[in-house]
Amino acid sequence: AQSVTQPDIHITVSEGASLELRCNYSYGATPYLFWYVQSPGQGLQLLLKYFSGDTLVQGIKGFEAEFKRSQSSFNLRKPSVHWSDAAEYFCAVGAGSNYQLIWGAGTKLIIKP
Amino acid sequence: GAVVSQHPSRVICKSGTSVKIECRSLDFQATTMFWYRQFPKKSLMLMATSNEGSKATYEQGVEKDKFLINHASLTLSTLTVTSAHPEDSSFYICSAIGLAGDNEQFFGPGTRLTVL
Numbered sequence: 001a002q003s004v005t006q007p008d009i010h011i012t013v014s015e016g017a018s019l020e021l022r023c024n025y026s027y028g029a030t031p032y033l034f035w036y037v038q039s040p041g042q043g044l045q046l047l048l049k050y051f052s053g054d055t056l057v058q059g060i061k062g063f064e065a066e067f068k069r070s071q072s073s074f075n076l077r078k079p080s081v082h083w084s085d086a087a088e089y090f091c092a093v094g095a096g097s098n099y100q101l102i103w104g105a106g107t108k109l110i111i112k113p
Numbered sequence: 114g115a116v117v118s119q120h121p122s123r124v125i126c127k128s129g130t131s132v133k134i135e136c137r138s139l140d141f142q143a144t145t146m147f148w149y150r151q152f153p154k155k156s157l158m159l160m161a162t163s164n165e166g167s168k169a170t171y172e173q174g175v176e177k178d179k180f181l182i183n184h185a186s187l188t189l190s191t192l193t194v195t196s197a198h199p200e201d202s203s204f205y206i207c208s209a210i211g212l213a214g215d216n217e218q219f220f221g222p223g224t225r226l227t228v229l
Contacts, residue, residue: 036220043117043222044157044206090156099145099210101218103156 002027004093006104013081014112021076021107023091032094033074034101035065039087047089050074061085086111116140117209119221126197127229134192134224136207142187143209147218148180151204163190197228 005024013019025031033050048059055067065076074091091104116139126132136146145164149157161182163169169182179201181193190209194201204225208218 034217041222044208044220046217046219049217099218100147100159100162105156 002093002095002102004091004102004104006089006091006107008107009105010108010110012110012112015083016080019076019078019081019085019109021089021091021109023074023076023104024072025074025091025093025102026072027093027095027102031074033065033067034092034094035059035063035074035076036090036092037061037087038090038106044090047076081109081111083111083113085109115211115219117143117207117219117221119205119207119224121224122222123225123227125227125229128198129196131193131195132197132226134194134205134207134226136190136192136209136221138188138209138211138219141209141211141219143190143211144187145210146184146190147208147210148182148190148192149206149208151206151223157206160192194226197226199228202226202228 003026035047036044037047038044047063048057050057050067058064063078067074088106088108090106092101095102118137120135148160150160151157159172160175161169161171163182163184165184165187171177184190204223206223208220
């Protein structure tokens with residue numbers, strides 16, 4: 001069955017430190033992969049997406065993610081987090097021709113001053 | 114570009130009443146819109162997929178008579194929660210895909226429904 005796993009419910013990182021949020025998927029075909037961020041009171045915002053080509057994808061706000069087919073992973077990274085990065089992060093896989101997304105459970109990022 | 118709005122942002126209603134939530138694509142035409150429900154500290158649960166001019170496709174376990182979806186135009190979809198009960202209280206989010214169809218969904222800011 002198709003699924004997306006974000007193993008960390010929440011992660012605490014010091015401001016200025018590096019960040020990696022994990023995402024693993026189970027999908028039979030070549031996946032379309034997405035990372036979204038949801039801040040309190042705001043809608044979901046797309047950080048980056050992978051459809052094909054270069055497996056290292058650059059996104060907005062200094063985020064990047066790497067698609068590793070052998071590990072079925074699409075981990076999100078940022079070299080130095082800012083307090084404004086505190087939010088909920090969702091990984092999603094595009095499934096099927098009707099553009100539906102399969103969502104991970106989300107990882108809450110907490111930033112320590 | 115690619116802005117999706119939802120109205121209202123918050124609504125409080127009495128049990129037994131119906132509530133309509135609007136989802137609009139402001140600067141593009143949306144061939145497909147999705148309605149999600151998000152529980153506290155949980156991920157998004159897809160409720161239904163809505164294509165302009167046709168009936169919505171509901172996910173398993175979602176009552177189509179309870180959650181009426183209308184996608185009357187390429188810029189507007191509505192979700193009506195009929196005979197709302199406290200257990201329907203939730204955060205409802207819509208998203209839209211444009212005519213370019215590049216698999217990217219654009220999300221509305223969500224509607225917080227509280228049923229008393």
